[in-house]
Amino acid sequence: MFRGFLELLGLYNLTYNELLWVSLGTFGQLIFFTRWIIQWIYSEKNKNSSIPIAFWWCSLFGGLITLIYANHIGSFPFMLAQFIGLLVYSRNLILIYKNNKK
Numbered sequence: 001m002f003r004g005f006l007e008l009l010g011l012y013n014l015t016y017n018e019l020l021w022v023s024l025g026t027f028g029q030l031i032f033f034t035r036w037i038i039q040w041i042y043s044e045k046n047k048n049s050s051i052p053i054a055f056w057w058c059s060l061f062g063g064l065i066t067l068i069y070a071n072h073i074g075s076f077p078f079m080l081a082q083f084i085g086l087l088v089y090s091r092n093l094i095l096i097y098k099n100n101k102k
Contacts, residue, residue, distance in 0.1 A: 021069065021072050021073075024065060024068065024069055025065075025066065025069030025070075025072075025073075027065060028061075028062050028063075028064075028065030028066035028068070028069055029062065029066060030062075031058055031061050031062035031065065032058065032059065032062030032063060032066060033062075034058050034062070035054070035055045035056075035058035035059050035062065038052060038054045038055050038058060039051055039052065039055045042054075042055075053093070053096055056089050056092045056093050056096065057093070059085065059089040060086065060089040060090060060093065063082050063085045063086050063089060064082075064086060066078075066082050067079060067082035067083060067086065070082055
């Protein structure tokens, strides 16, 4: 059953090390995707389109994990996109926490 699932995903012929890297990249993307669900629920709850702090944290951690994976597979465009995103996510968190101290 597990073999059939891996074959379906095209992951059956991967080495253990490759499977770990693909799992890490997938985990990063799942964290990154979760931010949209968090934002949607938060906005529905508040009846207003807004972005919670958790959105930026998921963006930062998901982006960082995905950057590590992009570096591993050697994809410069993928790394560049993730790096630029990390700057934006970090800056938003800095601004949020800086304004909360006032």
